[in-house]
Amino acid sequence: MTPAGLSATRARRADQEKPGKFICGICGGDFTRRSNLDAHTRSHLGVRPYSCTECNGKFGTRSVLNRHKRALHPDRA
Ligand SMILES: [Zn+2]
Ligand SMILES: [Zn+2]
Helix, strand or coil: CCCCCHHHHHHHHHCCCCCCCCCCCCCCCCCHHHHHHHHHHHHHHCCEEECCCCCCCEEEEEHHHHHHHHHCCCCCC
């Protein structure tokens, strides 16, 4: 027996116990904010609650919608 195995186990556990993390139950991605995780989870489910008022395009997050508006409807932004 060597202490190498023990220290490896301890390092792995410390890595799993990072505080303030929100983990995606689908892909395991980690997020520092609950809202970011929620938006990310919606992207897995194909839910797109934000719709463009100019072209009826549908988007998963407000930031993606805003980016779309600036790109495709710059005169409306
Ligand atoms: Zn995910
Ligand atoms: Zn649009």
